[in-house]
Every structure is written in structure tokens, then in C-alpha cells.
Amino acid sequence: MEWVIAILAIGCLFFAFQIVMDYVKHKAVVEPRIQRLESARAGLEKKIEEARKGLEKAQSELAPTKDELDSLEREYVELQEQIRGERAKTRRRSPLVDGEEAD
Numbered sequence: 001m002e003w004v005i006a007i008l009a010i011g012c013l014f015f016a017f018q019i020v021m022d023y024v025k026h027k028a029v030v031e032p033r034i035q036r037l038e039s040a041r042a043g044l045e046k047k048i049e050e051a052r053k054g055l056e057k058a059q060s061e062l063a064p065t066k067d068e069l070d071s072l073e074r075e076y077v078e079l080q081e082q083i084r085g086e087r088a089k090t091r092r093r094s095p096l097v098d099g100e101e102a103d
Helices: 002-093
Strands: none
Touching: none
């Protein structure tokens, strides 16, 4: 009966040794992948930061142009309103002669 217990103990030790060896092999395979992924992540973070800086720079350069565009659009709308007003005044002033428009 002691030999059965001894065989079971040796089997358990062998099984524990196999688990440890599989872990070491798996770690050796996974570790380079993790390092590659971490370096790729660092590279992507650097690119994202550069893109953010470029975006901030472009937005700061765009702000004066945007303000100018807004003022030009307001001026355009004001001119359109003036043109409509002048046309309305002209229509009221020039009466129709025999159903024809005056020049």
C-alpha cells in the first residue's frame, strides 16, 4: 500500500513540474509579444500627441480666418438687405405705365 502512495506522490510531483515548465514556455512566447505591443502603443501615443499638437496649431491659425469669414458673412447679409431695400424703394417710386414696367 505504501508503494501506491509513493507512486501517487511521484505522479503529483511530475504533474506540478509539467505545469511549471508549461508556464515558463508560455511566458517565453508571450513576453516578446507583450513587449512589441507595448512599443507599438508607445509609438501610437507619440503619434496621437503629435497630431493633437498639430491640430491645436491649425486651430490657432484658423481662428483669425474664422473671425474674418464671420465678419464678411455679416457684411454680405447687410448688403443683401440693402439691395432688397433699394429694390423695394425703386418699385414703389416707379409707377407702372400702361401695365409696363418703367426702366
